[in-house]
Amino acid sequence: MPRLLYNEKNPGSIPRRPTPPPDVPAESTVIPPMSATAAITPIFTHFLPIMYFVLLLTDVLRRDRNRKEYLLVAGIIACCLSMFMEEFVRHYLPIEYSPVLTASWFGLSGITIVGFGLHLFLSLTRSGRKLPNFVHPSLFYLPTVLLLANLVFGDEMASGASFREAGIWKWPVYNTAYYIAMFGSNVFNALYLLILAKGIRDADQPEIRGIFKQLIFGVLVTVFFNLVIGTIDFNGLLPPYPYIYGTLLWCEILRRTMKKYEFLHHVDVRFENLFNVSPVAILLTDMDGNVREANPVAKKLFEALQLDGRTIAPLMQGDLLRRIRNRESIREVPLDIDTGAGRMDLLIDGDYLSLEYVPHMILIVRDVTVEAESRRELARLAYHDALTKLPNRKFFSEELNRALEEAGETGEPFAVMMFDLDLFKDVNDRYGHWTGDRALIRAADAVRAILGPGDFAARFGGDEFIICFRSAATEDAVRAKIGELRKHLAEHPLDAGAERVALDISIGVSFHPKHGEDSDTLLHHADQALYDVKRSGRGREAFAPDPA
Numbered sequence: 001m002p003r004l005l006y007n008e009k010n011p012g013s014i015p016r017r018p019t020p021p022p023d024v025p026a027e028s029t030v031i032p033p034m035s036a037t038a039a040i041t042p043i044f045t046h047f048l049p050i051m052y053f054v055l056l057l058t059d060v061l062r063r064d065r066n067r068k069e070y071l072l073v074a075g076i077i078a079c080c081l082s083m084f085m086e087e088f089v090r091h092y093l094p095i096e097y098s099p100v101l102t103a104s105w106f107g108l109s110g111i112t113i114v115g116f117g118l119h120l121f122l123s124l125t126r127s128g129r130k131l132p133n134f135v136h137p138s139l140f141y142l143p144t145v146l147l148l149a150n151l152v153f154g155d156e157m158a159s160g161a162s163f164r165e166a167g168i169w170k171w172p173v174y175n176t177a178y179y180i181a182m183f184g185s186n187v188f189n190a191l192y193l194l195i196l197a198k199g200i201r202d203a204d205q206p207e208i209r210g211i212f213k214q215l216i217f218g219v220l221v222t223v224f225f226n227l228v229i230g231t232i233d234f235n236g237l238l239p240p241y242p243y244i245y246g247t248l249l250w251c252e253i254l255r256r257t258m259k260k261y262e263f264l265h266h267v268d269v270r271f272e273n274l275f276n277v278s279p280v281a282i283l284l285t286d287m288d289g290n291v292r293e294a295n296p297v298a299k300k301l302f303e304a305l306q307l308d309g310r311t312i313a314p315l316m317q318g319d320l321l322r323r324i325r326n327r328e329s330i331r332e333v334p335l336d337i338d339t340g341a342g343r344m345d346l347l348i349d350g351d352y353l354s355l356e357y358v359p360h361m362i363l364i365v366r367d368v369t370v371e372a373e374s375r376r377e378l379a380r381l382a383y384h385d386a387l388t389k390l391p392n393r394k395f396f397s398e399e400l401n402r403a404l405e406e407a408g409e410t411g412e413p414f415a416v417m418m419f420d421l422d423l424f425k426d427v428n429d430r431y432g433h434w435t436g437d438r439a440l441i442r443a444a445d446a447v448r449a450i451l452g453p454g455d456f457a458a459r460f461g462g463d464e465f466i467i468c469f470r471s472a473a474t475e476d477a478v479r480a481k482i483g484e485l486r487k488h489l490a491e492h493p494l495d496a497g498a499e500r501v502a503l504d505i506s507i508g509v510s511f512h513p514k515h516g517e518d519s520d521t522l523l524h525h526a527d528q529a530l531y532d533v534k535r536s537g538r539g540r541e542a543f544a545p546d547p548a
Contacts, residue, residue, distance in 0.1 A: 034092070038168035045239045046088035049248060053081035056251050060258060069261065072120040073254050079116065080247040082109040087240065095170045098163040102172070104151050106241075108144065114188045115141040121192055124261075125199030125212065167236025174233050182230050182243075189226070192219045204354040211260050218253035222246050281365040284355070287324065289313040292360065301365060305339055312363075320348060324361065327352060345372035385459040387437055388444035396458035400468055400519045407512060413473040416466065417481075418526040419507040422538045424463040431496040439463075439494055439503060446488040450481050466526070475543055478509055482541050506533040507541035515544045 057077045064070045086105040090098055118140040122128035128136040162173035172178060196219070199212045225246025234242065275282055281298035285291050289312045294302070302309040316324060320333045330350035337344045350363040383395035391399075403414065421427075421443060428436035443465060447457045452471030460466045472478050486505070494501040508530025510516065515525040525544035533542045 035168065038091075041168060042088055042091045042239075046084050046091070049245075050081055050084050050088065052248065053077055053084065053251065056255050057081065060255060063258070069120060069123055070258060072116050072123065073258050075116040076113055076120070076254060077251045079109040079113045080244070080251055083241075083244050083247070087244070090170065091239075095163055095165065098170050098172075108147055108151075110185075111147050112141070112144045114185075115144055117188070117192055118195075121195045121199070121215070124215075125195055125202070127195055127198060169236050169238075169240050171236060171240045174231075179231065182226055186223055186226055189219050189223050202354070207260070211257055214253060214257050214260070218250050218257070221249050221253070281367075283312065283361075283363045283365065285312060285361050285363065287359050287361065289316050292355070298365065301367060304344065304367075305337060306341075315346075315348075315365075330361075330363070343369070345369045385444075388440055388459050390444045390447065390465070391456065391458040393458060393460050396456065396460070396466060396468070397519060399456045400522070403468060403470060404512070404517065404519060408517070411513075412470070413514075414512050415469040415472055415478045415509055416512070416522045416526045417469060417478060417507060417509045418460070418464065418466045418523070418530050419485075419505045419541075420465070420530070420534075421463040422504045422506055427494075427496075427501060431494075431499075431501065435494060435496050435501070439501075442489070442492055442494060442503060443505070445492070446485055449488050450484045452481075466523075473511070475509075475511075478543075479541075482507060504539045506530060506538045508533060508544070509541065510544040515547065 057074055060070055060074045060077060083106055086101055086109065090101045090106075093101070115137075119128075119137045122131075122136065162175065163170050164173055165171070193216060196212045196216045200209050200216075203209045203212065225243040229246065230241070230243030275293075275295050278295055278297060281301045282295045283291060283298050284293035291310055291312060294309065299309060305315070307314060315335060315337070318335070320330070320335060322328075323330050323333065330348060333348045335346040335348060337346060345368050347366045347368045348363055349366075350361050353360055353362060383391055385392050400416070406412065407414065421439060424436065424439065427439055440459070440463060443463075444459065447465055447467060451457060451467070452469070454470035455468060455472075457465065457467040467481075469478060469481060472481050489503045489505065494503065508526045508528065510522050510525035510529065512522055516522040529542040529544045533540050
């Protein structure tokens with residue numbers, strides 16, 4: 001049966017060995033030499049773990065000595081190393097040193113781990129930012145300060161446990177105080193689990209959630225060692241306080257976790273570089289448009305848009321604003337901005353994210369003004385005549401069909417007028433095609449001059465032009481428009497060398513709905529009226545006859 005060699009009657013001091021009676025030889029008080037097994041075994045059970053902790057500590061500090069999270073992990077590893085070191089030293093000292101070493105060295109290291117752990121988990125989960133300044137982080141280390149104070153003032157609250165020899169070891173007695181301490185330490189483990197669970201709930205990245213889950217596994221490992229390994233009396237078969245071997249696994253899990261954390265940090269650095277060199281504007285804003293981050297291209301865009309760079313609220317309009325308010329997808333949302341110095345066409349992509357648990361947006365804004373202008377020019381060329389810049393036959397047909405649809409709902413009358421230049425072939429032949437082109441341009445200018453609200457016109461082909469008068473739906477109104485057209489042409493004759501060439505036109509007109517309710521019929525009647533004019537002498541206008 002193990003022999004009790006020391007109890008805690010005077011735990012605050014290191015007692016002297018009793019002086020032997022005069023009739024007992026002095027040699028009997030000499031401490032018996034330590035067996036080879038007792039001397040060598042701690043090298044494997046304690047010194048090798050110490051070396052492993054040194055390697056872990058070196059690895060963590062080598063990775064990053066400036067980030068708070070790495071320093072906290074290093075602090076936890078250093079405290080675990082310290083506990084193994086204390087047990088290594090205590091093993092070779094007389095048993096009466098065990099209470100004070102356990103209370104001052106072992107206990108102080110263990111209670112400091114609690115502060116480092118709380119500080120680390122609150123820092124990783126960003127939960128500490130909501131705590132008052134006097135709480136975070138100073139309150140985490142209050143137990144360490146109190147234990148130091150008790151040690152300094154000799155308070156018996158810091159006493160070590162009773163110790164006994166069992167095998168080659170000096171084991172603490174498993175009494176009520178010991179079990180209370182073991183189970184009480186898991187209050188902090190429960191707090192760790194609550195903090196990490198909240199971190200998983202609030203994290204918006206699967207990689208971050210994976211880190212927190214790995215840390216929870218590490219906490220559960222320590223709980224197992226505390227509540228199972230730490231409460232079984234192995235009666236000298238294992239070294240004292242066997243639960244501290246769980247810290248080997250715990251610190252290894254911490255190291256692996258920080259490697260993942262470091263990887264994410266490196267990813268962040270890489271993305272930061274991409275952020276700065278990206279050829280498109282990238283913005284991080286809150287949901288009101290207040291700018292948190294903007295890359296260099298975005299800052300140049302602010303200047304072009306005449307924004308101060310602190311908010312993009314002026315851009316949050318129309319479809320973009322609706323999507324943001326409804327948290328809808330932001331994919332290639334077009335935005336047309338008048339900067340005062342000209343028009344800018346923007347294309348916006350974006351997504352939503354949580355930053356420190358506050359909703360934010362990351363927006364990619366592309367200036368597509370040049371591309372949009374090119375598209376508009378292509379569309380204009382597809383629907384406009386390159387010479388006169390008037391719309392072409394395709395445009396007129398689509399607009400006429402649209403006008404007919406609207407007129408069918410409202411019963412609106414309108415006129416379709418077709419005309420061509422008289423003796424245009426003679427002008428080409430006599431003065432050349434360049435003069436003929438100028439004649440067509442002059443006719444197009446005259447057409448634009450007489451268009452009213454809702455009217456549209458086109459060069460129909462060759463020297464033929466067509467106008468839809470929605471602002472002139474009677475013969476008298478159309479005659480007035482014809483008068484304006486002829487007057488404009490008369491006032492702007494062509495200069496053909498030393499000659500001035502007057503332009504004259506022949507005109508045919510049809511009316512909706514009198515002459516037709518579809519485009520083909522209206523165009524046919526206007527063309528037929530024009531043909532009648534040209535057959536009877538040119539230079540006049542004719543209205544399609546009333547239907548029989």
